[in-house]
Amino acid sequence: MMNLELSEQEMIRRQSLVELRKLGIDPYPAAKYEVNATTEEMLSKFDPEKNNFQEVSIAGRITGRRIMGSASFVELQDDKGKIQVYFKRDNICTEEDKTLYNTVFKKLLDIGDIIGVKGNVFITKVGETSVNVTEFTILSKSIKPLPVVKEKDGKTYDAFSDPEQRYRQRYVDLIVNPQVKEVFIQRTKIMNTMRNMFNDRGYLEVETPILQAIPGGAAARPFITHHNALNIPLYLRIANELYLKRLIVGGFDGVYEFSKDFRNEGMDRTHNPEFTVMEIYVAYKDYNWMMEFTEEMLEKVALALHGKTTVKIGNNEVDFKAPYRRLTMIDAIKEHTGIDITGMNEDQLRQVCKDLNIDVNDTFGKGKMIDEIFGEKCEGHMIQPTFITDYPVEMSPLCKKHRDNPELTERFELMVNGKELCNAYTELNDPIDQLERFQDQLKLSEKGDDEAMFIDHDFVRALEYGMPPTSGMGIGIDRLTMFMTGQESIQDVLFFPQMRPEKKAQKDDATAYTQIGIPEEWVAVFQKNGYNTVEGMKDVNPGALHQKLCGTNKKHKLGLQNPSQDDVKTWIENIK
RNA sequence: GACUCAAUAGCUCAGCUGGUAGAGCACAUCCCUUUUAAGGAUGGGGUCCAGGGUUCGAGCCCCUGUUGGGUCACCA
Numbered sequence: 001m002m003n004l005e006l007s008e009q010e011m012i013r014r015q016s017l018v019e020l021r022k023l024g025i026d027p028y029p030a031a032k033y034e035v036n037a038t039t040e041e042m043l044s045k046f047d048p049e050k051n052n053f054q055e056v057s058i059a060g061r062i063t064g065r066r067i068m069g070s071a072s073f074v075e076l077q078d079d080k081g082k083i084q085v086y087f088k089r090d091n092i093c094t095e096e097d098k099t100l101y102n103t104v105f106k107k108l109l110d111i112g113d114i115i116g117v118k119g120n121v122f123i124t125k126v127g128e129t130s131v132n133v134t135e136f137t138i139l140s141k142s143i144k145p146l147p148v149v150k151e152k153d154g155k156t157y158d159a160f161s162d163p164e165q166r167y168r169q170r171y172v173d174l175i176v177n178p179q180v181k182e183v184f185i186q187r188t189k190i191m192n193t194m195r196n197m198f199n200d201r202g203y204l205e206v207e208t209p210i211l212q213a214i215p216g217g218a219a220a221r222p223f224i225t226h227h228n229a230l231n232i233p234l235y236l237r238i239a240n241e242l243y244l245k246r247l248i249v250g251g252f253d254g255v256y257e258f259s260k261d262f263r264n265e266g267m268d269r270t271h272n273p274e275f276t277v278m279e280i281y282v283a284y285k286d287y288n289w290m291m292e293f294t295e296e297m298l299e300k301v302a303l304a305l306h307g308k309t310t311v312k313i314g315n316n317e318v319d320f321k322a323p324y325r326r327l328t329m330i331d332a333i334k335e336h337t338g339i340d341i342t343g344m345n346e347d348q349l350r351q352v353c354k355d356l357n358i359d360v361n362d363t364f365g366k367g368k369m370i371d372e373i374f375g376e377k378c379e380g381h382m383i384q385p386t387f388i389t390d391y392p393v394e395m396s397p398l399c400k401k402h403r404d405n406p407e408l409t410e411r412f413e414l415m416v417n418g419k420e421l422c423n424a425y426t427e428l429n430d431p432i433d434q435l436e437r438f439q440d441q442l443k444l445s446e447k448g449d450d451e452a453m454f455i456d457h458d459f460v461r462a463l464e465y466g467m468p469p470t471s472g473m474g475i476g477i478d479r480l481t482m483f484m485t486g487q488e489s490i491q492d493v494l495f496f497p498q499m500r501p502e503k504k505a506q507k508d509d510a511t512a513y514t515q516i517g518i519p520e521e522w523v524a525v526f527q528k529n530g531y532n533t534v535e536g537m538k539d540v541n542p543g544a545l546h547q548k549l550c551g552t553n554k555k556h557k558l559g560l561q562n563p564s565q566d567d568v569k570t571w572i573e574n575i576k
Numbered sequence: 577g578a579c580u581c582a583a584u585a586g587c588u589c590a591g592c593u594g595g596u597a598g599a600g601c602a603c604a605u606c607c608c609u610u611u612u613a614a615g616g617a618u619g620g621g622g623u624c625c626a627g628g629g630u631u632c633g634a635g636c637c638c639c640u641g642u643u644g645g646g647u648c649a650c651c652a
Contacts, residue, residue, distance in 0.1 A: 009586055009603050067610035086610075111602075125610055147587040148602055150613035157613050158588045158601055164644045165587095176587090220651080265651045266577085375652095420623045429610065451651085476652085500643065503626095512605050 004528040004556065013143040016108045020138070026106065027141035033116040035059050040080035046121045046129050053121035056131060058083075059139060061114050061175065064148070067106060073130070076117065077175075084130040085117055091134055105136070112142030117411075149176045167497050180492075186305055187481045187493055191258060193304040194278060196321055198295055203254030203280065208243035210236060210260065217241030217398070218461065219451040220263040223273075236262035241398065241472065242459045243428060244281045248470050249462045256280035258477065269489045270419070273498050276477040285471040287410045287426040291387050292474055294414060294422055295322030298385070313417045313483055316383050324385040324414070329374055332388055336378045341370065363448045367394025382415035394444075397437040397453055399425035416483055424473035431463035507532040516574035521560055525552050534575060542569040 006014070009131075020027045037056040046053050070089035075082050087103040109115070119133040147160040159177070160166065166173040173180050195205065196497035213232065214221040217239030227234050240259045247255045258278050267273060282290070302309045302320040309321035327335070334340050339352055349369045353360045358376050360369055370392045382388070390402055391411040399409040410426035426436050438455040445452035481493040491497035510523045512534045518526065529548045531537045537545070546568040553560050 007586060007603095012603070064613090066611050066615085067609090068611065068615065069607085071609050071611080075609050075612095084612080089609085124612095126612070128612070130610095145586045145602065148613095149587080150601075152613045155613080160587065160642085162583095162587090164583095167644090218652085263651080266649090268651090270648090271651070423652085478652095485644080503642070 004524045004552075007145075009145045010143060013110060013141070013145070014414070016110070016407075017141055018210075019142070020104070020108050023099065023104065024378040025138060027138055029137070029139065033057075033059050033137060033139055035116070038080045039076070039078050039083040042083055042121050042131070043081065043129055046123075048123060053120070056121060057116065057118045058131065059114065059116040061142075062109065062111050063146075063176070064150070065111060067285065070101070072105070076115070076131075081178075084124075084128050086122075086124070086130045086132050087136070088132070091132065092136070097468075104138075109138070110142060110145075111148060112144070112146040113138065114140040114142070128507065146172065147176050154276065163491070164499075167491055168499055168502065170495055177512075183481070183485045183487060183493060184495065186485050187306060187477075190301050190481055190484055191278075191477065193301045194297060194362050197300055198254070198256050198280065203256055203282065204252055206244070206247060206252075206255045208237075208240045208247075208257060208259070212237050212323070214454050214456045214458075216454060216456045217243075218261075219453060221265055221451060223262050223264045238263055239277070240279055241457055241474070244279055244472070245467060246459065246462045248281050248283050248427075249465055249467045253283040253468075254281070263432055267489075267498065270479065270482075272478065272490050272494055275494075276492075277474050278477055279472065279474040281470055281472040283468040283470050286469065286472050287412055287424055290424045290426075290473050291326065291412060292323070294387075294424065294475075295324055295385075298322075298414075301480070301484060311484060312486055314486075314488070318384060318417055318483070320385060324387055326387045326389060326412075328390045329370065330390070330394075332378045332382075333370070333373055336381060337373070341373070353531050363444075365394045365444065367392035367396075371395050379415060379420070380418040383417055386415045387412045388415055393437075393547070394440070396425065397441050398428055398434075400428045400430070401433070419479065421479060421483070422473055422475045424471065427467070427470040427472050429463060429467040429469060431460055434463055437461050468486055508534050516571050519563075522549065522563070525549055525558070525560070528552055537572065537575060540572065542572050545572070 003011075017027050034057050034429045036055060037058050038059070039058070042053055042056065042573040043508065058076065058078065060076040060082075062074055063077045063082065064075035066073045072087040074085045074087060076085045087101065087105055089098060092105065093099070116137040116139050117131060117133045118135040122130060122132050124130050147158070149159055150157040159322065166177070172183075198205070211225070211227070211234040213234060214237035215238045217237075218241070222235040222238050225234050225236065226232075237259070237279075238261055240257055240261070244255050244257060258276060260274055261277050262274050263271075264273065265271065268270055282293075285293075298320045299309055299322050302311055305311075310317050310319045312318075330340070330342055337356060339356075341349060341352060344352070346366050346369075349366055350360060350364075351368055353373060356373060356377060358372050359371075360372060364372070374388070378388075389410075389412040390405070390408040391399070391403060391413075393399075393407055393409050396409040396411050398409045402408040402410050412422075412424050413420050414422035414424075428437070435455075438453065438460070441453040442455060459553045478490050478493050482488070482490065483495065487493050507527060508522050513523045513526060516534060526537075526549070529545075529552060531540070531545075543565065545566050546563065549568070550562045552558070553562060
């Protein structure tokens with residue numbers, strides 16, 4: 001019996017599977033299929049004068065069909081694009097028997113099926129490069145109808161555009177929306193460009209633990225999990241900084257990692273609970289060197305993607321050509337508020353915040369207030385890449401104090417389009433200072449700051465053995481990809497953004513129905529008619545229900561013995 | 577977390593003042609036989625997100641919830 005939960009189109013496609021097998025055709029064959037050309041190659045390199053591509057073998061998904069009797073055109077999509085494929089009955093079926101064309105191709109193939117074809121490339125009367133098919137093979141039958149997206153002169157018709165469906169069923173999005181695929185190809189290109197640059201300089205790509213006993217290296221709320229054998233809590237990492245610096249202690253002069261980090265915080269257009277960060281640490285360097293390194297890296301990435309250094313982000317054109325402007329945090333505040341906060345104490349700063357209408361409370365220390373002023377009044381104005389340098393020491397417990405001013409640290413963030421893109425330090429390698437800074441964090445935590453850092457004593461111990469002067473930099477890959485590809489939502493640069501689980505309608509199982517006397521084979525018929533729970537049927541009119549049941553039996557040719565009106569009446573009475 | 581918008585056929589969307597649920601694409605049947613989002617004709621397809629309420633009557637009005645989008649807050 002057909003599954004009554006299926007749509008009509010799905011039932012028809014499942015029936016096609018049966019028909020194909022009857023004809024001796026396996027809709028899911030095991031054998032490999034030899035491919036010797038891509039759509040991209042054929043479209044760009046076919047030349048009728050050279051008469052090339054005369055024995056191609058290609059494979060892909062059917063995304064459109066135009067059938068006109070004994071001649072048909074099919075859109076075949078492979079990894080690289082689409083090409084038109086021409087099926088002519090008498091080319092496919094050279095003998096008397098025309099089943100392969102009339103039945104298999106015309107009736108049993110559908111949009112969405114994956115097929116292999118052999119033939120020769122030619123140009124049609126209307127001038128489109130096409131493949132003339134002499135032989136085709138079904139490689140995988142599709143039994144769920146694909147959205148059909150059409151396009152003409154850059155205008156898209158019937159786009160598959162519901163964000164929920166696009167993110168939940170990314171596979172469908174990728175099939176029907178080619179521009180989506182492009183974003184992810186570029187994402188990989190961004191990472192490869194960076195990786196190549198680091199490798200060329202001899203830095204080592206490494207891997208460090210995702211499950212950490214102390215989630216360090218950043219201020220954020222972690223996910224917590226539990227290890228059964230050790231019977232201890234473990235945290236999913238919020239950063240990999242402390243582990244990479246241990247490797248610098250261990251004697252590597254340059255290490256980097258593309259890491260998935262996890263933060264148990266809000267989700268919005270720019271935050272996903274798991275996200276990708278690249279962190280790099282280089283020994284014997286300082287943050288001035290790292291600024292130059294970062295500029296060079298971003299310029300390379302922009303060039304690799306676009307062939308030029310300018311990128312359009314929203315309404316802004318951002319130029320990643322090095323060098324970028326450098327501005328201290330204090331100067332940035334002076335520039336955007338007119339207030340010079342140099343040397344101010346906590347009370348004076350609190351007054352400044354009040355004057356600027358910035359919300360602060362008593363738990364805020366000096367550093368956090370300065371950061372608030374910057375975030376509120378300056379950050380949004382930094383459209384072109386700008387290095388903001390010299391952050392207050394309270395905000396940066398892993399960063400070395402500024403060589404000229406102990407209240408500041410040698411830290412920079414790179415601001416692009418009003419958002420933070422990179423964060424970098426001259427790393428703190430003084431173990432005694434580091435321990436004190438961790439202890440200050442503990443005090444903040446006691447004061448009520450729920451995202452202050454934990455003390456990592458093993459990390460301090462590593463520093464006690466001596467870490468060379470080092471500069472480190474972290475960059476959010478998701479955000480970078482958004483900038484570089486012009487996407488406005490993080491969900492558009494992640495294949496599988498986090499979503500709430502899908503919920504299915506609640507249904508009673510078959511025993512609930514059989515308990516009131518309904519034969520098991522009728523349960524699906526009840527549910528097809530919307531009676532998903534027995535409880536929900538207690539007030540229905542038995543006569544109307546009887547008609548619906550018999551109607552469904554007839555319509556879907558189920559061949560069941562219809563119940564009598566009295567049967568139905570008894571079932572309903574049994575509920576009470 | 578707050579506010580706000582949305583959810584109707586496989587997809588994209590209409591649906592008036594509350595009165596028998598519609599279109600295009602897709603699908604099926606037949607005809608045509610080199611088309612370009614588009615060949616022609618006919619037809620089938622619905623838990624109008626779920627659950628309550630108001631009403632003679634709810635896709636539409638009210639309440640609660642679910643999922644998603646947007647804005648803000650929190651958060652880097």
